[in-house]
Amino acid sequence: MNEPIRRLSLLAGLLVVALLVASTWIQALGAGSLNDRPGNQRTALANYGQERGQILIDGKPIARSVPVDDALRWQRQYPEAQTYAHLTGYYSFEYGAGGGLEGAANSLLSGTDDQLFYGRIADIIAGRKPTGASLELTIDARAQQAAVQALGGQRGAVVALDPSTGAILAMYSSPSYDPSPLVSHAEGVPQEAWKQLTGDESQPMVNRAIAGNLYPPGSVFKVVTAAAALESGDYEPDSELPGPAILDLPQTESDLPNSDKAPCGPGDQATLATAMQKSCNTTFGYLGMELGGDALREQASKFGFGDSLDIPMAVTPSTVPTELNEPQEAQAAVGQYDVRATPLQIAMMSAGVANDGVVMRPHLVEKVQGSDLSTISQARPEQLSRAVAPETARQLTEMMTSVVESGTGTQAAVPGTTVAGKTGTAQHAEGAAPHAWFTGFAPADNPKVAVAVVVESGGSAGSQASGGSVAGPISAAVMQAVLQ
Template sequence: MNAPIRRLAMLAALLFATLLISSTWIQFVDAKAINALPANRRTDLTNFNRERGAILVAGDPIASSRPVKDELKWLRVYSQGTRYPHITGFYSFTVPPDRGLEYADNALLSGSSDKLFYRRISDLFTGREPAGASLELTINPKAQAAADEALGNQRGAVVALDPRTGAVLALVSHPAYDPNVLAMHTSEAVGKAWDALLADPGKPLINRAIAGNLYPPGSTFKLITAAAALETAKYTKDSVLPGPAQLTLPGVTEPLANHDHQACGADDKTTLDHALVISCNTAFADLGMTLGADALRTQAAKFGFGEALRIPLPVTASTIPATLNEPQTAQSAIGQYEVRATPMQMAMVSAAIANEGILMQPYLVERVVSSDLTIIEKADHKQLSEAISPETAQTLTTMMVDVVTSGTGTPAQIPGVSVAGKTGTAQHGVGAAPHAWFTAFAPADDPKVAVAVVVEDGGDAGSEAGGGTVAGPIAKAVMEAVING
């Protein structure tokens, strides 16, 4: 072979080798990244041509796939419309899914998860149509319905947990939206619906229960301040605290006042228990300064503040500022200044108190089941932290029962059931009506449900809102739904 032919042969061999290496790299090494590209509609077509797993509540599908006669072959259907959108999210060919379980657990629902590898191999050899896995949720449908209906047309959110396991029993955010309008196969109609949702001033796409712009927790945070005090062993529920009508803060000209501008007890004094029962701002602000910012931050962290969770939906971490001077510490001790929390976080606070101080990891998916009914995954009950001692938990329970029996939380009373709760009225802007909060658990002596409710801007009550009167009845409805089955 002469030199020119030899060089040409080597060049051809090099080109073939390059082609082999590049195609191998694309098909194996870069395959996942390429499949994940938003512009790669081939992957979407493949997924739509496969039956997607259902999302189930108490055995009934709240999201399922129905066969249709178009190129996508399957239409995603949400049977209860606006009741579960912030849990399910949506699955759309036109709008890339970016929220809810349809996004968070897409690999399982679509059947592409590595956990379904052997199922896919079996389908290949048996000729069965590939299908995704189904998610069986922890949601109690009666609790979800009660939360949805009681919150009504008010903006806000409700979260209910099983304090013993961390199971999410209800998760509602209002305003809601209908995911069916985004699942349609008519691109123009879906595009208009999506644009309308984005332009809606009520921001219905935001899951207020676990994300979005977090809320100042107001007086519900006093549970954390009280816990920090009790954990020092220097305080009991009968410890005497200063409770004047207003408290002068160091270096601040405007004093901190109680909501009724009255002293919290005779001679400007009150007990820790009575301060919680009537939600005395000055007593807890003074207590916060005495304990110090580090003690508040440490106790808040034990309840889950600063923890970005996945349930598997991403839960935004609740926050307390890293640095606080004395006036800021006083404000933070009553859930104001720059303290911010999700309803999920405040439900976790009540759940930990209900569970003798043990905070369990919240979770939303009980089981993952393949299309042949094989259990792929089952939820573990995981301890997140020991937030407080059992003794502190018992003391706080007694104090929270007093709140509902004879304090600001009386609207949450349930006949024949002992309820432990705490109200909150959170200021969040000059001239704006306060947010109304309530967090609770019941029965107090055998807890089955912990709940947190926030109603933005006082809901229908507006500036006249109180946490007990506005959010308390919503929490009551959810707790009754769980307790009565």
């Protein structure tokens, strides 16, 4: 064989080897990434070719798949879509799975999760068509409906928790949206819906309860400041503290006033308990400077600030800034400056006080069920942290109870039970009406529910809003729904 033929044979051999290597890589090592590509129509069609698991509340579906007579074979339906949109999310041929449990628990709902391996084997042996797992949620339907009705068309969010387990009893974000057009098989409908939803300045697809641009918590954060003071051992509920009408802040020409421009008590003095009851900015601003930014941040972290949680949707961590100077410490102590929180975090704070100082890890899925309704996994209550000692929790409960009985939170009262709570009115933008907050728990002596409510920019009350008058009644409605 002459030299040119040998070279040509070698080149042909190398090309065959390269082809074998490339095909092996694509089929064995690169298959996963290719299957997961959003534009892979073959994978999408395969996923739509089998029944997806349901999302259930009290055994009733809030997301389910129904057979249809087209190439996709199945279509997702969302009964009570607006009420539960931020919990379900959407499962769309055009835009994939996202926005809630459809995205966060996609492997379970689609049937590909490792937890379902033996079930898939059993289906193959029995000749059954594979289906996804169903998720039974912790949501109390009455509490969710109460949150929807009480919040109305106002922007904001409501979260309710079981303090002893961390189970999420209600989670509603307003404005909501209908995911049904996104999952439509009609030509052009999903695209038009996506364009409208993503272009809406009110951001209806953002779950304000756990994500988005977090809120300054305002005076509901005073629970953290009071906890830090009591835990330090230097203060008691009856400790006398400065409470002038206006607190002169060092290093700045700006001062910190009380909302009513009046002193917190006679002689510009007030006890810690009175300051909580009246929500005195100057007393808590003074405490913030005395305790220091590190103490505030450490106490907040014990309630869950800074934690990266999933419920299983990802929760944006709440934050307390670092390296605060004295004026910033005073502002942070009343929930202003750069303190930011989700409503879920504020509900966790109240739940921690209610649960003798222990914060439970929040969760939304009570159990995972197979296609035969067998239980694959069951949620187990899990302690996240100890926020305060039991005695501190008891003292905070007494102070928060006085807020609702005779302080700024009287409109959060629930007939027939004792409510512990804290109001908040948070400044967030120059010239804008403040956000209205309320958080609390009930019954105060045997807590069954902890709630956090935020109404953006005062809602329908606008600049006249306060946390007690706007958010308080919403909290009361949700608590009442749970307790009844």
